Structures are given as C-alpha cells and as structure tokens.
Amino acid sequence: MPELGQSVKRFLSEPGLSEEEKARRTVECLKYLRAYFEGLVSGLIGSGLETFLADEAHNAPVHRDIRSVFLDLGGAPRFVTRWLGLAGQRPPTPPPVTALWALGDETLLEEVVSYNALLQEWLRSARAFEENWAVEPDRVRHRDSSTVYPLDPPLDPEQLGPLHPAAPGPPADLTQAINQVKTLFEPLSEPYFDLLGIPGLTGPTGEFEAKVSRPVAPTELLERPPARASGRRVPLEPAFPPHLKILACRLSDALERQDPVASANATVEAIDYMVRFFAGVAGGGLAELEASQEKAPVDLEFDECLELLRNSVQALRVYRGDVIADSILAVFEPGGSRPDHHSWLGLGERTAEEDPAVWRVRADSRIQDEDPGPCAQLLKGILPILSDWLEASKYFFNCWDLYHVIRRDFNLDVRLARGDRAFNAFPLVYPERYGIVLAQPDLNKAREHPNWEPRGFGQGPSVANLSVPEPADEDPPHLARLLEEFGKAVRDEEPLPAGNALLGCFDFLLRYYASLSTGALRSIAPFPLESVLAESASLLHCSKLLHYSLFALDRFPEHPVSSLVGGVFFEGERPRAFTRWLGFAGSPLSGLENLSGWTHMLRRPDAALRIDEILGQIRVYAQFLSEWVAQSRHVFKTLGHHYDVGEGSNSVGVVFELEGTRFRGVPDIYVGDYEFHLSREEVLASAETLPSPMSEQSFEAWEAALQEELPTSVFDDDPELTELVPELADFESGPIVMPSLFPDEPAPPTWGQAEADGFSRYCQALNYSGPESRPKIFSERVAAFVAKRESGLILVEGGPGFGKTFLSRTLTNPRSSPFDTNFPVIHYSVGRRLEGDYGILIEVLNEHLGQQTELAEAGFSKLDPRVIRDLNVRYPEGQASSRFLAYLSALSIANSNRRFLLVLDGLDESQAAAEAGLTVLDFLPSRLPEGVFLMLTYRPDFRAQLDARLDLGHDHCLELKLDSEDPTYQGLLYQHLEKIEWKVADLNALIKKAGGGLALSKLLRDGVACEYYGAPAELPARDRIFESFLEALHSRFPQDERFEAGVRFLMLLAAAQRPLSVPMLIELACDPVAVRKITELFPSAFAFWGEDEPVVGLAHDWLATCLREGRPEQFREACLELLALFESEPDSGWLSLAFWWAIEGADARRLEAFAESEKLREFRQARLAELDSSRRYHEKVVLLDG
Structure with missing residues (x-):
C-alpha cells in the first residue's frame, strides 16, 4: 500500500x-x-x-x-x-x-x-x-x-x-521503527504512577559524591553490536535514564493509540532530550579529559546543543583509547545496517535533506497545527533514526552508572561513574521542558514491572478515592472556593480540573503565609528588601520569600506570630512532611520547583493524553495539601483577618490582628492567576472588612512610626540571613508557567534577525495564496484547452472574491501550475492603478514582462521599447485592437515563436476605472496569433459588454464559471473548508453567510479555526464580516496596544496597494509579534509573493476598501507614514503612489511640503528624464498629471 x-x-x-x-x-x-x-x-x-x-x-x-x-x-x-x-x-x-x-x-x-x-x-x-x-x-x-x-x-x-x-x-520501514522502539522498552520500567509516586522525604544533603554500585563493565560492552539484519537480540537490558523512560512510555503509548500528533510530539521530545543529554555528556567528558576549568554552559537552545555535540564528538576522537572517549564515540560511529543517525546529526557525511535544527522548526510547526497527515509523514522519516540512536545508546548506558541531581536552576546534573573513573555532564537537560516531575529519590531507583502495559485515558488509576480537605468556616474565602472546586473535581473524577484547583490551593497558601510572615517580620525589624511588594510575583518567588521570612522569624521566638506560624511547619524541632517537600528544612530540592513544572503539564495541549502521570502527581500533592490545610486551621481561627483593596489590580490587602495588635500583610495576596478564584470584589464582599479602610497615606504614616521604634541592626550580625538576601533580590517576579518545549512567549517588540528570517520563511512557505488546496480542477481544464488548440480565448467569470485571481496565480506559480516550467504564463492585473488612461496598456504590460521572475526563469523576454514606439506610430488610437494584435505577434516572434498564455485579470475593474478615451476592451482583438492564448477574468455583470465587443461563439473559446451553484466550484469550497470539523449542513451555512465566494468563506473558516466562531449561529452576516474580523482579532490580543499595532499593519498594506517586503516592515517599525500573529490567525486575509525576497499584501481589494472606509483616520495616518518613508528614501516604483498618499493623508501642511520639496522635485525630474530617454511617453504623461 x-x-x-x-x-x-x-x-x-x-x-x-x-x-x-x-x-x-x-x-x-x-x-x-x-x-x-x-x-x-x-x-x-x-x-x-x-x-x-x-x-x-x-x-x-x-x-x-x-x-x-x-x-x-x-x-x-x-x-x-x-x-x-x-x-x-x-x-x-x-x-x-x-x-x-x-x-x-x-x-x-x-x-x-x-x-x-x-x-x-x-x-x-x-x-x-x-x-x-x-x-x-x-x-x-x-x-x-x-x-x-x-x-x-x-x-x-x-x-x-x-x-x-x-x-x-x-513490513514497511515505519513499522520496523515502531516495533524497534517498543522492543527497546519491553519490559518498560517504572510506569507513570510508580515512577512519579510518593517522593521520599530523605535524600542527599550537600555535595554529591559518586558511589559505584557495581564493578567495572567488561570491555566487550564497548564493542559494536551485531548488525540488526542478523535478527539477534542483545541480552543486556539497557539502564536508560528515568526521564528518557518516561518519554519512551509516552511514545509507545501514542503509537499504540495510532495517534500521529501525539506520537510526533513524544518523538520530538525524545529527540530533544537525546540531543541535550549527549551534548552534555560529550561536553562534560571532553572537559574532564582536557582538565578544563571553564564554567559549564547552561540554558542552550536546541541548535546550540547540536553544535556543542558536533564539536565535542570531533574533539573526543583525539582521545581514543580512553574509556570516556571510546564509550561516547561508540554511540555515534557508523556501523551495521543502521540508518545513519550520526549522519543526520551532522557527525559524518550528511545524507539527510535538512539539518536537525531546521527539522525541529518544521516538526514544531506540524505538531502545533495538529494535522495527522504531516505528523505521520514526519514520523516515517524520524522514527528509524530515533530507533537507531536508542539502540546504539544501550551500550553506553550499560557502561556507566548514572546519578541524577536536580540543581537550584532546575536543570539536571548527571554524574557518570565507572570503576575509578567519574565525570560530570554539562547540565543541559531541563526536565520540566517535557512536563516531567520526578522527586530526587525517584531519579536513581530501579524497579521492574514486566507486566505493566500503557494505559489510555479512562483506564488509569482513579482520583475518586482520594482524601481531600473539605472547606471549613474559618478558611479564608479564596481558599474555601479552591478547596470546594478541588473536592468537586475529585468526586466527578476530572483529573485536569482537580490538578488546576490543587495548584491554586498551593499558590494561595504560599502567598498567604508569605504575606503573614513577612508582614510580621516588618513589624519587628527593618526589612532589607522592597522588591517583594511586586504584584503577581511568581510561585517560586513567594516560596523564597516565605523561606526567608520563616528563617528570620525563628530569631524572634517570643513573638506570637513566630510561634504560631512555626507550629504550622514544624512539630517541635521536627519539620513536617510538607515542610521538607517545600524545601524549608535544609533539603537541596524544593518540591515547588517540581510543582512549577507540573503547572505547565496541566496546560499542555496533550495533557489529556498524560492522565496517568497527572493522577500520580495529584495523589502525592493531595497528601501534602491535606496536612498543610489541617495545620493551618488553628492559624485561621486564631488570627483576625481584615480585608481591603490591595495595591495591585488583582490583589487583596490583609490586616492581621493578634492579641490586640494589628499589622499589614506584605505583600498583598494576589488572587488573579487561576481558573478557580474569587474576584477581589467577591473576597471583600464575603469577608469582614475594616470599619474604615486604611488609606495609602495612613498606612505609610503608621509604618514609618513603627519603624522608628525598631532596632536598626537586627540582621547585621546574622550571616545566614544575609546570604539569602541577594538570592531573593535577584529572583525576578514573573508568571507561574515555566519554560516549555513549545513555548508561546511574546517576541521582542522590534525586529531582530531571528524575527525577520522567521517571517521571511513563513512568507515563502505561504507563497502566493497559502498552503490550501489549489483550484486544480479549473487550472487543469485551462491546460487541457491550451494543449488542444493552436490559439484561443479563455473566459473566467465569477463574483468578487470567488477566486478569479486565485486561479490566475495558480497558473503562474511553478509549484502548482499544470503547465511545464518552460511554458510562459503572463499574469497582469489590469484593474490596478493605470490612472484611468489605458493608452499605456501595452507599454506598461511590456515593462511588467521584465519584472515577473517566472518569465525570466523560463527565458521569456519583453520587446524592445523601440518596437512599441513603431507600433504606436503604425496603429494610431483608433486602431487599438490591431496594435495589440501586432504586439502579441511581435512578442511571440521575439521569443522564437513560443506558445504563451496572457492573463488579463480584473477586466471589469479596468472598465469601471477608465476615463474618457481608450478602454481595455478596445484593445481586445477578434482573433489571436498562432501560439497565443488570452485569458480574461471578469464579474458576471460585465458579460454583456464583452459579448458586444467579441464573438464568443467560436470553437476557440473556453468558458469557466466560478459559481457557488456549480458542483465543481462547490467541491473547491469544500476542499478549503475541510480543516474545520463541521457537518456539511454547517459548512453550507458558512458558505451562504459568505455570499458563496471563496475569499469570504476562507476568512470565516479562519475565524472558526481560531475558535472565535463555534457554531453557524455565531457567524456574522455578510455585511458584518469585516467588523467581525476585527473583533476576532481583538479577542486574540489581550493587550490593546498590540491589537492596535496589528490594525496599523493592515492599514499600511491597504494604503500601499501593493505588497510590502520584510525590510519595509522593519523600516515602518511594524510590531513583529502582531504581524506574525495576524498572518497566522487569518492567513486567508493575506497574499504572499516572491521567492528571494518574500513580500506580503492583502488578499483582496475588498478588505482594503473596508479598512479605508471603516477606519478613515487610521488609514490617513498610514498614508502619511508611507509618504514619510518615501520622502526619506525615494523609490521610482512608488513615485505615482506618493502623490496619492499626500492627497489621501488630508494634511494640508504635509501636502504643501511634499509639493515644494526640492529633493523630491529633483528626483521627479530625473525620473521623467529616464522615461523620456526610454521613450515611455504615456507613462511620463501619467506622472506629469499626478
């Protein structure tokens, strides 16, 4: 098959x-x-x-x-x-x-x-x-x-x-690769819910010392394995690292479910891990052999890790004979019948079509599109390589004992030991990138479960039997709401909502105790930091602040808050289990670091496919939450709580009262970060408030008076506290979500090289009309007609936005044209700006031939201007059709009598724009020279004028009607709407709302794809599509200024009336985030041209008209911006438009300055002289009239 x-x-x-x-x-x-x-x-x-x-x-x-x-x-x-x-x-x-x-x-x-x-x-x-x-x-x-x-x-x-x-x-190669991956991990070690089970509460404290757990492996392990073709299985079971095991479990599970998208996602994660792991191992091994004292690199990007891996492997070849170098090189040396994973990585003679870094970008894009077809194709190429790499790695993992430690920066430290040899790998693996959370003891244990089988959703362990804390009357209102939601999600057996509510409970408790402890500390002694007052500080920042404040309060055992809070976290001198998990008892690993990574897992698109992992973590975290809430109930009862409006937009200020003393919590408690939360107004309405809210001025005066009574050198002689201050001060506030494998982070507000290159590649990928299916059923008819005739006329009739230009562009695009690459197809939009004077049609058309790159590649050239001058003399204005017929004949002869197709697009628009004098219809000949084909596109109401001018009944005429009632055209519409999962009746409703046209149907389809429209009833009427388009964009831009930046980009395209290149977007200071996001959300609103220098423009004049009429003030501003750019860098191609911008800008002062500019006058005169010398008199007249 x-x-x-x-x-x-x-x-x-x-x-x-x-x-x-x-x-x-x-x-x-x-x-x-x-x-x-x-x-x-x-x-x-x-x-x-x-x-x-x-x-x-x-x-x-x-x-x-x-x-x-x-x-x-x-x-x-x-x-x-x-x-x-x-x-x-x-x-x-x-x-x-x-x-x-x-x-x-x-x-x-x-x-x-x-x-x-x-x-x-x-x-x-x-x-x-x-x-x-x-x-x-x-x-x-x-x-x-x-x-x-x-x-x-x-x-x-x-x-x-x-x-x-x-x-x-x-079997097919893909089947071989799938079976090979499964074989490597059978029996799979540590199923999700065991490998991610209850973390031990004891572990190493202090610097790691290598402990060799088995004798030196025999030297045969370093030999290459037998060729795969022999069918022998190596008897050794690979000691794969625990994170790699989990990634392999995910991959195996996704392959069993036959889910191409999830399989591709797991494969990319596994490749990312392998690149980072072995780059770290190779770099660390080389540093050990060279006795290098340089600091190990961290936080490298994927392409940087690739480069490190290649350089390190190359350098290690000098140290052959050493066990470190030999074991690493054995993973990447070619041998047997392997599909050359070393070549794919760039470690040998390259056989792959693309670099892994480029492959990674393409893979990320396909996975984010969630399209099964491209993901399946991706797997077909990469799974054999991954399988080969895993097979070759088995011997490395059996040669070395691996010990993992999670560092304070959350990267993974890997120590490798073998006999008397040991070295540290560079810490390049960041486990939370893959949504994997393992406690320290689980990193280095080895339990076997030979009967374990992957589970899918609904088959794993349930959360229904979990013991969860119920809300109590004394609980703060925000915590009570979160506990209620957590209990409800557990009872309803909904793991993802349960995880989100559980996370919200931890977040509130951390912020509550950080506010309580720090506020109490400030009432005792001057506090060394002001940065803790930032609203929406991250969960880890609050953790560090709480750790500091608890440590400091312990210096004041006589203070009632010190003993009250200390009793929550410690039982006498013994820390409670959740205290050790939080990292407040001297343990090197904070459980909150794992919790932060878990946050990202809950928000991943494929979270529902990882229910087993999430359930295992909920079981762990629920125990800690229950204990923490139970110990906190005494605090909630003892303290008085007075709520007030906080300093931040989503924060609540709390004034605590204890034994007649009041103090303000610092910082205010942020309540705006989770799905389940009370608004600030709800908190204030449901809790006791101060009789008279404390104003900012009174609070500052109260705090100043308090500070005057406090000693000034409480912390001066406490080095342990002093050491914590820089770590606190340097820890940036930020969102709770940690970095991910597929980050959705805002791009810089200005264009860097990465943004420019990325958008250029994006434009190239969507060259001409985007990645959708082309109207090949119509273009093939055109090709068949041309193949059967010596010459002929092709008429394409369709309403505005029905795809006439789309068909024309399909014929000229080498990637989609049914014609051979050496068959010239000339596309010219006659409706574009000819200033109503169509006497220059032949002249401008001839110039256009020299600018269409596809014609140059096909070796098709324009006529010498002197030939056109002679034609103008031989055929005066009353003989326009004869002049055009002679021009077509001369063009064919000048190109060795080659057959070609000329497309005059927008015939009706040119007729409407024509002033007194010649029209394009006047140029149309009654017959065509041999080998010449003419294609005309027009709207239905123009047909009567065409019938009056031409005899359309002969055999040399092909008529194509783009009509929503035509079954063939309906098929084209369905092709473009296929990606949205709607029933046929719903698709028909969408097409009807769009007036039956392709352009508006695709625009509405984009709105459905970005989840703005959820059902046919939500679709706008045809006369409201433009307003709805802007509303949809606004809904996807949470920041108003970014939305306005996006509208400005649209306005610039509308005012330019032609595509803009990436350098021009940079010069115009367009927001790169807004540009990329708008073109990705609504690709159908744009057209993309160019190969070497991609450009982007609006897909249809309808959108430009709506922008001009719907937001006239912003349109005028866009005209003035383009005018300013032209004035700074005059370009002859924009000269005639510059006059139009000056007028449309409606700024009398700017118009006057433009008209009187000496620099522009000289430029204009130079352009006129150039036109005069090339005898392009008609174009010169147009410029003079402008």
Whole structure:
C-alpha cells in the first residue's frame, strides 16, 4: 500500500504518452482505486463499499482509517466520494464516472484530463491510510484472505483487474521503527504512577559524591553490536535514564493509540532530550579529559546543543583509547545496517535533506497545527533514526552508572561513574521542558514491572478515592472556593480540573503565609528588601520569600506570630512532611520547583493524553495539601483577618490582628492567576472588612512610626540571613508557567534577525495564496484547452472574491501550475492603478514582462521599447485592437515563436476605472496569433459588454464559471473548508453567510479555526464580516496596544496597494509579534509573493476598501507614514503612489511640503528624464498629471 501513490504517479507520467492515453490511464486508475477499496472492504467485513460507508457500526481503527479516505473529519462525503456516487444520494444526472467507464466516446477525453485532480485528491486523502497500515494479516483480521498489497512493479494496463490475495511482503520501514522502539522498552520500567509516586522525604544533603554500585563493565560492552539484519537480540537490558523512560512510555503509548500528533510530539521530545543529554555528556567528558576549568554552559537552545555535540564528538576522537572517549564515540560511529543517525546529526557525511535544527522548526510547526497527515509523514522519516540512536545508546548506558541531581536552576546534573573513573555532564537537560516531575529519590531507583502495559485515558488509576480537605468556616474565602472546586473535581473524577484547583490551593497558601510572615517580620525589624511588594510575583518567588521570612522569624521566638506560624511547619524541632517537600528544612530540592513544572503539564495541549502521570502527581500533592490545610486551621481561627483593596489590580490587602495588635500583610495576596478564584470584589464582599479602610497615606504614616521604634541592626550580625538576601533580590517576579518545549512567549517588540528570517520563511512557505488546496480542477481544464488548440480565448467569470485571481496565480506559480516550467504564463492585473488612461496598456504590460521572475526563469523576454514606439506610430488610437494584435505577434516572434498564455485579470475593474478615451476592451482583438492564448477574468455583470465587443461563439473559446451553484466550484469550497470539523449542513451555512465566494468563506473558516466562531449561529452576516474580523482579532490580543499595532499593519498594506517586503516592515517599525500573529490567525486575509525576497499584501481589494472606509483616520495616518518613508528614501516604483498618499493623508501642511520639496522635485525630474530617454511617453504623461 505505501507504494500505491508512487505507482499511480509512475503509471501516469510515463514518457511519450499522448493526451488520449493519459486520459485513458486516468480513468483506469480511478477504476482501480475504487476496486482496490471495494476489495479491501469486502475482505474485511464482507460487504460493498457504499454499504460500509453508510454503516457506522464498524468502528475498529482500520475501519475508521478507510472511512477517512472517503469522508472528512465531520463525517461528510468528500468531493470525490460524491463524484463516484457513494454519498448516499446520487446527483440528479448520472454520475460522471458512469459515463467515463465507457471509453469509446472521444468527446469525453478532454474532460477526463481535468479529472486528474480528482485522482490526486483521492490519493492525498488515502495517504494517511497508507502510512498507518501496511495491510498485513496481523494488522487486519489475522486472516490471509483479507490481505491486500501494493502493486509492484508499477501499474500496468494488464494488471488493472480484480484484487487477489498475495503472500505478505516485508513490513514497511515505519513499522520496523515502531516495533524497534517498543522492543527497546519491553519490559518498560517504572510506569507513570510508580515512577512519579510518593517522593521520599530523605535524600542527599550537600555535595554529591559518586558511589559505584557495581564493578567495572567488561570491555566487550564497548564493542559494536551485531548488525540488526542478523535478527539477534542483545541480552543486556539497557539502564536508560528515568526521564528518557518516561518519554519512551509516552511514545509507545501514542503509537499504540495510532495517534500521529501525539506520537510526533513524544518523538520530538525524545529527540530533544537525546540531543541535550549527549551534548552534555560529550561536553562534560571532553572537559574532564582536557582538565578544563571553564564554567559549564547552561540554558542552550536546541541548535546550540547540536553544535556543542558536533564539536565535542570531533574533539573526543583525539582521545581514543580512553574509556570516556571510546564509550561516547561508540554511540555515534557508523556501523551495521543502521540508518545513519550520526549522519543526520551532522557527525559524518550528511545524507539527510535538512539539518536537525531546521527539522525541529518544521516538526514544531506540524505538531502545533495538529494535522495527522504531516505528523505521520514526519514520523516515517524520524522514527528509524530515533530507533537507531536508542539502540546504539544501550551500550553506553550499560557502561556507566548514572546519578541524577536536580540543581537550584532546575536543570539536571548527571554524574557518570565507572570503576575509578567519574565525570560530570554539562547540565543541559531541563526536565520540566517535557512536563516531567520526578522527586530526587525517584531519579536513581530501579524497579521492574514486566507486566505493566500503557494505559489510555479512562483506564488509569482513579482520583475518586482520594482524601481531600473539605472547606471549613474559618478558611479564608479564596481558599474555601479552591478547596470546594478541588473536592468537586475529585468526586466527578476530572483529573485536569482537580490538578488546576490543587495548584491554586498551593499558590494561595504560599502567598498567604508569605504575606503573614513577612508582614510580621516588618513589624519587628527593618526589612532589607522592597522588591517583594511586586504584584503577581511568581510561585517560586513567594516560596523564597516565605523561606526567608520563616528563617528570620525563628530569631524572634517570643513573638506570637513566630510561634504560631512555626507550629504550622514544624512539630517541635521536627519539620513536617510538607515542610521538607517545600524545601524549608535544609533539603537541596524544593518540591515547588517540581510543582512549577507540573503547572505547565496541566496546560499542555496533550495533557489529556498524560492522565496517568497527572493522577500520580495529584495523589502525592493531595497528601501534602491535606496536612498543610489541617495545620493551618488553628492559624485561621486564631488570627483576625481584615480585608481591603490591595495595591495591585488583582490583589487583596490583609490586616492581621493578634492579641490586640494589628499589622499589614506584605505583600498583598494576589488572587488573579487561576481558573478557580474569587474576584477581589467577591473576597471583600464575603469577608469582614475594616470599619474604615486604611488609606495609602495612613498606612505609610503608621509604618514609618513603627519603624522608628525598631532596632536598626537586627540582621547585621546574622550571616545566614544575609546570604539569602541577594538570592531573593535577584529572583525576578514573573508568571507561574515555566519554560516549555513549545513555548508561546511574546517576541521582542522590534525586529531582530531571528524575527525577520522567521517571517521571511513563513512568507515563502505561504507563497502566493497559502498552503490550501489549489483550484486544480479549473487550472487543469485551462491546460487541457491550451494543449488542444493552436490559439484561443479563455473566459473566467465569477463574483468578487470567488477566486478569479486565485486561479490566475495558480497558473503562474511553478509549484502548482499544470503547465511545464518552460511554458510562459503572463499574469497582469489590469484593474490596478493605470490612472484611468489605458493608452499605456501595452507599454506598461511590456515593462511588467521584465519584472515577473517566472518569465525570466523560463527565458521569456519583453520587446524592445523601440518596437512599441513603431507600433504606436503604425496603429494610431483608433486602431487599438490591431496594435495589440501586432504586439502579441511581435512578442511571440521575439521569443522564437513560443506558445504563451496572457492573463488579463480584473477586466471589469479596468472598465469601471477608465476615463474618457481608450478602454481595455478596445484593445481586445477578434482573433489571436498562432501560439497565443488570452485569458480574461471578469464579474458576471460585465458579460454583456464583452459579448458586444467579441464573438464568443467560436470553437476557440473556453468558458469557466466560478459559481457557488456549480458542483465543481462547490467541491473547491469544500476542499478549503475541510480543516474545520463541521457537518456539511454547517459548512453550507458558512458558505451562504459568505455570499458563496471563496475569499469570504476562507476568512470565516479562519475565524472558526481560531475558535472565535463555534457554531453557524455565531457567524456574522455578510455585511458584518469585516467588523467581525476585527473583533476576532481583538479577542486574540489581550493587550490593546498590540491589537492596535496589528490594525496599523493592515492599514499600511491597504494604503500601499501593493505588497510590502520584510525590510519595509522593519523600516515602518511594524510590531513583529502582531504581524506574525495576524498572518497566522487569518492567513486567508493575506497574499504572499516572491521567492528571494518574500513580500506580503492583502488578499483582496475588498478588505482594503473596508479598512479605508471603516477606519478613515487610521488609514490617513498610514498614508502619511508611507509618504514619510518615501520622502526619506525615494523609490521610482512608488513615485505615482506618493502623490496619492499626500492627497489621501488630508494634511494640508504635509501636502504643501511634499509639493515644494526640492529633493523630491529633483528626483521627479530625473525620473521623467529616464522615461523620456526610454521613450515611455504615456507613462511620463501619467506622472506629469499626478
């Protein structure tokens, strides 16, 4: 099956085929594909294909994958399914396939060529099935009678018959890689809920000293393993690091579920870990051998780790013979039948098509798109490499004892020991990047569970039997709400809401005790830090502040708060379990560091796929929470709490009262960071408040009076406290979410090289009209018409936004054009700014030929201006059509009589803009020279004028109507809407809201994709689509200033009336975050051009008009900004527009300054002289009129 697509491609592209033979073979392939799936379904369930598609009772994975070939994600039939008559209800006319089976009718051959698009669509939709199923007996029904295999050798007319069983062939590479990964981790060690089980409360304190737990491994372990082809299994069980085991568990589980997106995500995490781990090991090993005293690098990016790995492995080759160098080099030396993971990493002769750093960027993008097809393709290429790398690493991990310690900066310290040799790896692994939280004792234990099997959602351990603290009357209102939500989520068995509420409880308790302890401390002695007053300090910052304040309060045992709070965290001199977990008892690892990483796991897109891990952690953390709340109830009862408005926007001030003494908590308690929380107003309404709230002035006076009575040198002679101060002061406040594998961090407000390169690559990836399916069924018809004629006229009729320009761009884009690369297609938008004087049409069109890069690559050149001058003399104004006919003939002759297609786009717009004098219609000839094809696009209401001017009834004319009532056009619309999982009826409602046009349908589709519209009822009416578009953008920009920056970007594109390059966006100081986010949220609103220097513009004039009319003031500002840029750097290409900007800017002073500028006058005169010397008189007249 994986060879099916390639076989069809070879079958259709065999050299020397005539058009008739291609058509016949296309039909044969369609017949074969239908027969193929008919045979497969018959072998599986014993029924026909149409019956199978209508019956949803068959719901095994293989059934779902076959069904996805014919039905989209919403269960609606694909266009090819309807075309085949398999959609339940047949079209009113016999389906085309019925007529095509009879190949004797020669009149059908031309139409059949366009059906190649149907064939390609079918193959694309079948690709996921090909990648998921090798169609072997054990993958279907364990019966030989149900097997179906790809045809090999390639398709042959004699082989296009009924399917028949065959002997199974070798498994696909992807299957080999999957099985290899599973084999390496069978039996899997430490299942989620054990490996992430209750962390021990004792552990190493102080510097690590290596302890060798077994004798030196024999030297045979360093030898290369036998070739994989031998089939031997190495008897040694690899001692894989615990984090790698978890990543492998995730990968194995995702592969079992046949989830391409989750599998790709787990694979990327595993690759990231392996690169970082071995870069650290290689760098640390080299530093040990060189006795280097340089500080180990930390916080390296993926590409920096790659570079470190390559350089270190290269340098280690000098130390061959040493066990450190030999064991590391053995992982990366080629050997056996391996698929060259060392070459992929750049450690040998490169065989991969792209660098791993580039692959990583592409992989991240595919995973974030959550598209199963590209993710499956990604897995097919990378899993054999990962499998090979893991296999080669087994010997390394068996050669060394590994001991892991989590550092204070949360990176992983790895110590490697073997006999009398030991060294430290560079700390480049950050476990929380992968959402993995392991307590210190769990990092170095080895328990085996040979019978463990991965669990999916709903099969793992339950949270229903957890013991959770119930809210009490004395609890602060915010904590009571969180405890209530936690208990409800546990009772409802909802792990993710339970995790979020649990996290909120810890966050509140930390902030509460930090405020209480620090406020009490400030009432005793001058406090050395002011930075602790920052609102929304991170959870770890509060932890450090609380640690400091508890430590300091211990110096004042006579203070009532000291004994009260001390009793919460300590039982006499013995720290409680949660105190040790928090890191307040001298332990080197704070459990809150793990909790911060866990925060990110709860918010990951694939959190629901990691329920086992989350449940294991909830069980651990719930025990600590229960103990902490139970010990806190005495504090809640003893203290009086008076709530007031805090200094921050989401904080509550608390004045504590104890034994008649009041003091203010510092800092105020922040209450705005979690899904389950009371608003500040709710807190104040539900709790006792001060009779007269303390004003800021009275609070400052009260605090100043208090400080005057306090000693000034309480901490001067306490070095232990003094050591904690710099750590506190340097710890930045920030959000609770820790760095992740796929961070969603705001980009810098200015363009750096990374932002510019990234957006340029993005524009290149969306070159012309984006990644969506092209209108190939129409472009193929154009190509078929051209192939059959010596010359001809092609008419494309469609409303505004129905895809006329989209079709034109498809014909000129080498990546999507049905024409050969050496066939010139000239696209010219005649509706663009010709200032209403179409006498310069030929002149400007000729200049355009020299600017269209595809024509230059095809070796197609423009005419010499002197030839055009002669044509103007020979054919005066009254003979415009004869002049244009002569121009086309001369153009063909000048290019060696080559056939070409000229597209005049927007014919109706040019006619509406034309002033008195010539129009484009006046240039259209009644006949065309041999080898010349002319394509005209126009709106339906323009057809009458065209009929009056041309004779359109002859055989050399092809008419294409882009109409929402046309089934072919409907198929194109469904193709573009396929990514949103709506039913057909809902899609039809969307199309109706958009007026049946492609452009507005795609814009609404983008709104659905970014989750702004959730149902058809939420879609705006057609006359409100623009306003709704801006509202959708605003909803995705939490900061108003960034939204306005995005609107400014749109306004600049609208005012420019042509695409802007990335350097121009930089010069205009466009916000790179806003630019990238808007183009990603609504890619259909933009058009992308250019290969070498990508540019971006608005996709349709409708949007520019709406922007100009909807926000006139901002539009005028954009015009003045572009005018200022032109004045600073005059460009002849923008000269005529500069006059228009000066007028549209509606600023009399700027207009006057522009008109009187000596610099611009000289530039204008130079441009006029240039036009005069090149005899481009019409263009000179236009510029003079401007």
